[in-house]
Amino acid sequence: MGSKQHLYLFFLLMLGFRVSYGQTETSGNIPSKLLVKVPFETEHGSIILKVKINNSSKVLRLLFDTGADGMAISQSLADSIGLKITRKQNASVVGGHMEIQVSDGNTIHLDDFEVKNQGIAVFKEMHKDLDGIIGNSIARRYITKVDYDNKELSLYNFGDYQYEKEGASIPFTMPSGLFIIAGSLSITTEPVHTGDFVFDTGASYSLICFRPFVKKNKLLVSGFKAEYNGSTTSMGMTTPTFGGRAATFSFSNMPVIKNMPVTLMAGGGQSESWNPGFDGSIGVRLISRYNFTINMQKKEIHFSPNKTYSYPYDFSIGGFLFGFDLNGDLVIQSLTAVENPKVGLKTGAKVLSINGLPAQVLLKDNKQFNKLMALPAGTSYVVESVQNDRSFKDTIIKQE
16 A cells, blocks of 8 residues: 655646746856855755745745746745735646636845745645745746755856856756756666656656656556555645656766666546646656756756765665665655554654665665665565664565
């Protein structure tokens, strides 16, 4: 039996904010200028910015979500800061559609830097641990650099911008307010399926393939071995999913990634008729391995591997999804099965060792890590962890 896997507000808002974003074409001889550099927090790779809206003194924690084309906060928060609703419209969320309220003409404060004329969507409910999201409205106005190594987001005006020496620039299209890049996926060694994927820092997966793409290419019945089943939860709409491994994945001209985690969206409910117009989403568990710069002027995203690039990918054992965070700590990312009251492991727990192997050994020694992962189904794993200053030692079983 699967469990709900929250995607840090993984939803694709086609909000239709059509304000003036200024010119994106400018002389290549004019140097791009740094406008503001702000620190951010991270949770499982997700980027969380501290923001103020209009004249409110309340500091909000907003998810920087490139899978949304605008901003969004909850109804209760909108009421508390006096946000004025100006219109209603339909929005697309993962698996379906809903009507939302919108507030236009707001000013957003990042430290002492102001972003004016912002539309904000208002939902009845949002993620309980965050105040809302801030989407691509900023990245459309400014060259936007995310530096995971230093946990800083920088905004530059359009002009002659110099990327880091390392890395590669990937072209994107933007048909509906979202950054879309080409990707190639193979569940087994053959065949390779090409598609268009959202660059989505709001999704907590490495990669998710949406239902139309899964159904068209028969991905669930093409040799795919599901390691766990779960669900996406987006604005109250739940869609079943299956998690496992893809033989290869690459996006644009980047190096091929082997044996990478992939989530496939199953059928049922609104997802069966839902057609978002693209094939899936590259999420933050993959994106966070790179420092990146979104350059709307050149319609490209520049990727430069950061210090986490060589970390092992997330892995599932006994109903738990394990993964290394930006600091190199092994953390329980989520539950992939019904919570067992006899097991102390919970989401967010720091894992100290598995079968006596310290987490730092698993991080740095590929042979030891691969040997541990290759143990057969039915194997018992002893996991030592700590959470809220309490130590736990649990035995979990590798599932069939």
